[in-house]
Amino acid sequence: MLSVNITRFNLPLTNITWSHSGNILTDGDRVTITTSPSLNTPPVISTLQRISLIPIDFGTYIVTATNDVGSATFTFNVDVPGILIMNIV
Numbered sequence: 001m002l003s004v005n006i007t008r009f010n011l012p013l014t015n016i017t018w019s020h021s022g023n024i025l026t027d028g029d030r031v032t033i034t035t036s037p038s039l040n041t042p043p044v045i046s047t048l049q050r051i052s053l054i055p056i057d058f059g060t061y062i063v064t065a066t067n068d069v070g071s072a073t074f075t076f077n078v079d080v081p082g083i084l085i086m087n088i089v
Contacts (some may be wrong), residue, residue: 002050002057002078007043008065015066016046021059053078 006016016035018025025048027033032049046065050057057078064073 002048002053004048004061004063004076005045006047006063006065006074007045008072009042009044010065010067010069010072011042011044012040013044013065013067015064016044017064017066018046018048019062019064020057 008016018033025031025033030050030052032051033046034049035044035046038044044065046063048061048063060075060077062073062075064071066072
């Protein structure tokens, strides 16, 4: 299981975006994204969860929090045990 929390105290927030390997993640199949209590009540906690990691879940994840002043980005990498990477020449 992968569970990552971010906490922001700067307000107002207009958006929190999670992405994986360049693709925007949305709450749904195999991914749970929650933000509480709301984007306008500090502190804002946003959580990304993936249950039962599989090989396609490895890679770079990025979370970006934005407001009228600018944005803050956090990047992290996930390695899933059991992945065998082969280069075929």
